[in-house]
Amino acid sequence: MELTIDVVKQDMKSVIQLTGEIDAYTAPRLKSTILPLTEESGHTVEVDMEDVNYMDSTGLGVFISALKSTKETGSHLKLVNLQSRVSRLFKITGLDEIIDIDTAIRGGNE
Amino acid sequence: MDMLNTDAAHYKQFLKHYIQSLDEQSLYGAEQISKTFIKNGIPPEEIVNLHNQALVELYPDIPEHIWHSMNFLLETMISYGLALQDYQALREQQLELKSEISVAAGMQDTLLATTTPTINNLDIGVISVPAHQMNGDYHHFVKGKDGSLGIALADVIGKGIPAALCMSMIKYSMDSFTEETMSPKSILKNLNRVVERNVDPSMFITMFYAQYLPAENKLRYSSAGHEPGFYYNAAHDTFEEIEAKGLVLGVSPDASYKQYECSIEKGDMVVLLTDGVTECRQGDRFIESEEILETIRYFSHLPAQEIVNGVYKYFERLQGFQLRDDFTLIILRQEV
Numbered sequence: 001m002e003l004t005i006d007v008v009k010q011d012m013k014s015v016i017q018l019t020g021e022i023d024a025y026t027a028p029r030l031k032s033t034i035l036p037l038t039e040e041s042g043h044t045v046e047v048d049m050e051d052v053n054y055m056d057s058t059g060l061g062v063f064i065s066a067l068k069s070t071k072e073t074g075s076h077l078k079l080v081n082l083q084s085r086v087s088r089l090f091k092i093t094g095l096d097e098i099i100d101i102d103t104a105i106r107g108g109n110e
Numbered sequence: 111m112d113m114l115n116t117d118a119a120h121y122k123q124f125l126k127h128y129i130q131s132l133d134e135q136s137l138y139g140a141e142q143i144s145k146t147f148i149k150n151g152i153p154p155e156e157i158v159n160l161h162n163q164a165l166v167e168l169y170p171d172i173p174e175h176i177w178h179s180m181n182f183l184l185e186t187m188i189s190y191g192l193a194l195q196d197y198q199a200l201r202e203q204q205l206e207l208k209s210e211i212s213v214a215a216g217m218q219d220t221l222l223a224t225t226t227p228t229i230n231n232l233d234i235g236v237i238s239v240p241a242h243q244m245n246g247d248y249h250h251f252v253k254g255k256d257g258s259l260g261i262a263l264a265d266v267i268g269k270g271i272p273a274a275l276c277m278s279m280i281k282y283s284m285d286s287f288t289e290e291t292m293s294p295k296s297i298l299k300n301l302n303r304v305v306e307r308n309v310d311p312s313m314f315i316t317m318f319y320a321q322y323l324p325a326e327n328k329l330r331y332s333s334a335g336h337e338p339g340f341y342y343n344a345a346h347d348t349f350e351e352i353e354a355k356g357l358v359l360g361v362s363p364d365a366s367y368k369q370y371e372c373s374i375e376k377g378d379m380v381v382l383l384t385d386g387v388t389e390c391r392q393g394d395r396f397i398e399s400e401e402i403l404e405t406i407r408y409f410s411h412l413p414a415q416e417i418v419n420g421v422y423k424y425f426e427r428l429q430g431f432q433l434r435d436d437f438t439l440i441i442l443r444q445e446v
């Protein structure tokens with residue numbers, strides 16, 4: 001399966017629009033897109049996940065590395081528009097309590 | 111070089127025969143001889159060279175421009191020759207790697223081996239199936255001096271070899287804990303520190319740790335972001351999700367864990383699993399947890415080990431079933 005990554009970068013904020021699936025095959029590409037953005041101090045990286053219909057634990061690994069990187073450089077990571085199946089993963093793993101996740105959850109394919 | 115000379119002689123012979131008779135036999139000879147060339151590592155440009163030598167002997171009066179074209183062909187073949195060398199080197203490396211990985215997988219099996227213990231009145235079933243050569247799921251049973259049973263179930267995220275190596279770290283850290291520190295919440299807290307210090311930022315571990323106390327018919331447990339298991343209440347014939355919240359291991363150095371407790375009555379079951387079970391797919395469809403529970407219920411008249419085997423076989427037999435992740439399923443049942 002495929003993952004399309006579109007980045008709109010502004011001065012203080014980047015919006016990453018994802019479409020498709022995040023798994024072991026697509027995660028490395030996502031990681032190499034997100035990490036450099038989180039390495040800019042004061043920068044906000046917003047990831048729009050409305051069109052992500054599947055994510056496995058490798059995807060969580062990417063967001064954990066991104067979170068750790070924001071802590072080191074003083075940037076900010078925010079996830080928005082999660083489908084319920086994806087949102088469940090963040091809840092089970094307890095990551096919803098340490099990552100800024102927009103709680104307005106879309107229906108998704110539950 | 112002798113080999114090359116013999117092959118060259120054969121080549122010339124077949125070529126001559128073919129040009130004179132156009133028969134199939136010489137073509138078959140050409141096929142055989144090309145296999146010998148490959149076996150002996152003769153590069154393609156050398157074959158063109160052989161062809162030229164044969165031609166000049168057979169037909170000394172070939173026009174000049176044909177020679178030029180043959181030399182042109184020879185130059186063109188040189189890169190193919192180099193690519194072939196790379197390919198052969200890679201094939202050898204791949205074979206070496208394969209055998210090293212299977213040695214490592216064997217070693218992991220030895221290091222992480224755990225035997226399913228026998229506990230009075232507790233029926234235990236376990237199945238763990240790796241999706242690839244090395245298993246990133248880990249389960250372990252520890253019998254305490256007080257008769258309690260510790261059950262650890264972990265899933266390393268990050269797949270394959272690094273994940274498997276990480277397992278050994280978990281196992282040896284747990285072995286080093288003293289029995290007084292063996293409550294589920296303190297085990298997770300201690301392991302979290304070990305993992306946080308020692309693994310790559312993108313790697314993390316989910317773990318469920320439970321302690322069965324036979325004297326009190328109780329189960330104590332804590333979860334570090336692990337896929338929730340299920341509790342089967344025999345009296346009501348219902349499954350409930352085991353709620354236990356906690357952060358995955360390796361993300362935050364000062365995470366602490368809540369400990370929960372439930373009582374286990376006769377006939378009750380505790381179902382523990384890894385997300386390989388819930389991430390199973392049939393074609394494009396996910397297998398929902400209701401379906402897993404229905405399957406467990408279907409086999410529930412059998413001993414625990416036969417239930418877990420039955421569940422795995424049931425999903426394995428589905429058309430288009432795909433094991434995307436390691437699959438581990440543990441069932442504990444208080445015997446009637």
